[in-house]
Amino acid sequence: MLFDTLALALEQNDSALQTETETLAGSAVLARAGELATKLERQGVRRLGILLDNGADWAIADLAALQAGIAAVPIPGFFTPAQRRHLTEDAALDAILAAAPLPGLTAGNRTACGYLHRLTPPASVSLPEGTAKITYTSGTTGEPKGVCLSQDNMLAVARALQTATTPLKVRRHLCLLPLAVLLENIAGLYVPWLSGACVTLLPMSDLGIRGAAGADPAAMLGTLTQWQPHSLILVPALLPVILAGRQQGLPDSYRCLALGGGRTAASLQQRARALRLPLYEGYGLSEAASVVAFNHPGAERPGSVGRPLPHVEVSIGPNGDVRVRGNRFLGYLGEAAPEDDGWLDTGDRGHIDADGYLVIDGRRKNTIVTAMGRNLAPEWLEAELCDLPDVDQAFVYGDESIGIQALVVSRQQDPRALQRALDDRLPDYARLTNLHITTRPFTRERGELTANGRLRRAVLTRRIKEASWDFSTA
Incomplete structure (x- = not known):
């Protein structure tokens, strides 16, 4: 023993x-x-x-x-x-x-x-x-x-x-x-x-x-x-x-x-x-x-x-x-x-x-592993973001090297304000590294959503890679 x-x-x-x-x-x-x-x-x-x-x-x-x-x-x-x-x-x-x-x-x-x-x-x-x-x-x-x-x-x-x-x-x-x-x-x-x-x-x-x-x-x-x-x-x-x-x-x-x-x-x-x-x-x-x-x-x-x-x-x-x-x-x-x-x-x-x-x-699943070794599901943070009054849709992704990133569809023009509002709800290991705002919704037509409204993560990740980091008018 x-x-x-x-x-x-x-x-x-x-x-x-x-x-x-x-x-x-x-x-x-x-x-x-x-x-x-x-x-x-x-x-x-x-x-x-x-x-x-x-x-x-x-x-x-x-x-x-x-x-x-x-x-x-x-x-x-x-x-x-x-x-x-x-x-x-x-x-x-x-x-x-x-x-x-x-x-x-x-x-x-x-x-x-x-x-x-x-x-x-x-x-x-x-x-x-x-x-x-x-x-x-x-x-x-x-x-x-x-x-x-x-x-x-x-x-x-x-x-x-x-x-x-x-x-x-x-x-x-x-x-x-x-x-x-x-x-x-x-x-x-x-x-x-x-x-x-x-x-x-x-x-x-x-x-x-x-x-x-x-x-x-x-x-x-x-x-x-x-x-x-x-x-x-x-x-x-x-x-x-x-x-x-x-x-x-x-x-x-x-x-x-x-x-x-x-x-x-x-x-x-x-x-x-x-x-x-x-x-x-x-x-x-x-x-x-x-x-x-x-x-x-x-x-x-x-x-x-x-x-x-x-x-x-x-x-x-x-x-x-x-x-x-x-x-x-x-x-x-x-x-x-x-x-x-x-x-x-x-x-x-x-x-x-x-x-x-x-x-x-x-990782086979969507789990994000942070640089401090903590595991978290992006769906959790997406739900917290969508619970904020100014957020319509949210996509969270990341890994050990880039941290936790979020792209949100929102009428709010101040990403720092949204990030602070989210951080107040979360333990420190789950807080975002960066948050970016877009006014263009995620749609089924562009293949960003499934038929039942779920996020197509690969498509959204590709959208982010192909766009500039200024999403304020995207």
């Missing part, structure tokens, strides 16, 4: 966890986790929401839940209040651990890791047997969905990544992403601990991270220069910051820069390698407990996301669909376990080259 394996490694680690104020041996981390686990068990907690910033308290709470056999539910700090409420009700949480008393809830019991608020779930939602963690993505429609994972699911990924990264001799990892993100939780916490390394945990504000929308490069580079980590996990939006630091000649100690969470422009990766940055791209999804394929020393190919790790199989369907088998999640929260042949449809298109490297060619 994951906890037993981590405990064995932590007992031998004299410097397992580092924060702004302290350095803890693994034995001290385990002792604090044990105290919290006992308190949680005595209070009968079965589903624990963790609403904490990156720090020792988050890591200790996560370990305590593993030790006590409690389903841990990380609550991303970048979720909106509405999304947090949905998560709390959807997961039927009976407790939330937070850094401060939460408004609207009864006063929490003070613990060494924060305030423990007890809740009365509105209804019991059954969990698949063995659920140790329920991880919520940002939700392609704005309503997050819970993925149920076992300790064995997470341990399989952690062991595979530990083996793959051993040649890099990483001794210091700094968590740049929130620990509520499954990739950082497993690859940034469990993997270093299994390797006997030290994990540095700092508040997200110290790292220059602003929600899920972006980062302050100067603040981030200042922190990285101060702490000199050997390894980082990056999403596409953070790679330019690392490039800027190397180009400025700032000192660094990088041995492993793991890149995932979305497609990164090939030109950026080429620049990184030209600057001799140790960049290793990978690929995964929550339903497979995070990482599925990974470039690593002795098995790397630029342009690919690496070979599948040994704990899973990857196959390509007849239409280029990427499918994964092995280490499959237990099921979605509140839904029956799927009955199929064991192959998980990722929703991506790709191919495997002659040497076994996986190349992701694109």
